[in-house]
Amino acid sequence: MSEKASAIAYPIQGLIKYHGLRDERLRLPFHDSISVCTAPIHTHTTVRFGQDGDAARIDGMPVPERDMERIKDVIDPMRAEAGVSSGMRMESRNDFRSNIGLGASASGFAALAVAAAAALGLEISLEEISRFARRGAGSAARAVTGGFSRWYAGTGDLDSISRSIPYPEDLDLAILVALVPAHKFTDAAHKDVLTSPFFKARLEYVPTVLDRMEGAIRSGDVREIGRLAEADTLLLHGITMTGADEMVLWRPETVSVILEVQAMRREGIPCYFSIDTGATVYVNTDRENLPAVRRRVAALGLDTLTCSVGGEARTVPDHLF
């Protein structure tokens, strides 16, 4: 009945991060956001329609009901567009630990949307697909278009999409991930930030840096990318911890890395921290300084992962079932 299709997608590091939703169901954000995909870690997903009911497994485990709802938020509108009403089987695998501050939901829903589009025979662009992926997780929109991407807040469901930002081929960005395991509460955080006395101030601030970040990406200015992402990180966490729930997402190790990055910079090593809605720290630097940065962060006793810029989500011929 339906073709089996598979896709892979990379998780993302937020650069100008998004926080808070003005429409929770459609996942429409308050402002644009920009991120970079982190390769080689990725999600690999296979889907096939044509069965009774939907069934989904991630890393070999049936997904909990809440996650199934989010999966349906993505595929129901795609099924409607394709005129398909049968159930979907999905198998998905991450080659990295999920729920430790890496963007697993971004890569997961991006891979799902791209695979589903192929399986349903929908001939639509990645920007179109990003619109569907967005409903699973906002960041997934940016993981669909890959590389450096800007998710436009838009005015509604139709124009809240992601577009990739062109960047120089020789852009010299190396990303060291300092893994700090801690349970993530991204969805709760998106609600709670609205209660912070600082939220409005960040809404006013973000538009002033989006174009600066896009400019830094287009011109390949890695230090400026790092500087802007670091400043935005502190604003984001300044809001998270001042909401009604006082969500302090950092762990002691998070602060160790922050202080070490600041120390390295005082010593002349160009590197910048960036933390999404969690405890894990991305350290943005260049390839020349990566070994030194990795040594210093590893010396803090933390597991590290080295990433470079990952491309757009794409179909692959390898199927998981």
Next chain:
Amino acid sequence: MSEKASAIAYPIQGLIKYHGLRDERLRLPFHDSISVCTAPIHTHTTVRFGQDGDAARIDGMPVPERDMERIKDVIDPMRAEAGVSSGMRMESRNDFRSNIGLGASASGFAALAVAAAAALGLEISLEEISRFARRGAGSAARAVTGGFSRWYAGTGDLDSISRSIPYPEDLDLAILVALVPAHKFTDAAHKDVLTSPFFKARLEYVPTVLDRMEGAIRSGDVREIGRLAEADTLLLHGITMTGADEMVLWRPETVSVILEVQAMRREGIPCYFSIDTGATVYVNTDRENLPAVRRRVAALGLDTLTCSVGGEARTVPDHLF
């Protein structure tokens, strides 16, 4: 020529903290602030006028020039008021480690101002003295009037003074201090906060909680005091880290205590963290829960100190020279 006079004063824990100065020379703040003095730790200071030039020693060491300037900011106007022009000798001792997040400059300038007033024969109230102490360190105004005190921003030098807030005799507040050594940059912080995109939002927020905090003190509601101080702490540090200098004042141990306090609260132990412009954490609780809180914080490997509410600065008959 002049009487020798000595005084002691207690450091303070900010409850609704002050941050930023609208007049740096006179140390006039943007808004009122409220703190509690922490006994038994204290500063003991002896002063005598009548010599050539000023000489000051703290904990046996001559003070650096910058500190001498601040001492003169306090005693010059007092000398003028008393019609005295001779030099002052000052000896001061802290019975606690200074510059680790405890309010040593508050207790230091409070003890200085009270001792100097006595040595100069100035018959003025503590509220009047707080006006002079303020010029050394804003928090010193509150350490002069002691107990729980509110420093009124005022409109200028004359009415920017501190007044104590009456509280029930049986107010059940126990303060556990979790010592986290880290160099403090209070003065730099007061300048840098003005550059945070969040600063204006806190200026708008603070007036809404000052009277609530004062009400909680007057009625002896220790949990409400703790709650409000904790919320204000996160706002303060949310601002400090988002200024141009990105001053992350926390250390890994600071976050350990924050998370432990949140965990204890989930378990039903009423306790609240509070952090001034530094890394050391105050944990506000009641006497019944103090032993449990102390055990849990000590288990994190941190030195602790137990404090109760300290009184106003006062002259004492014991002289240091």
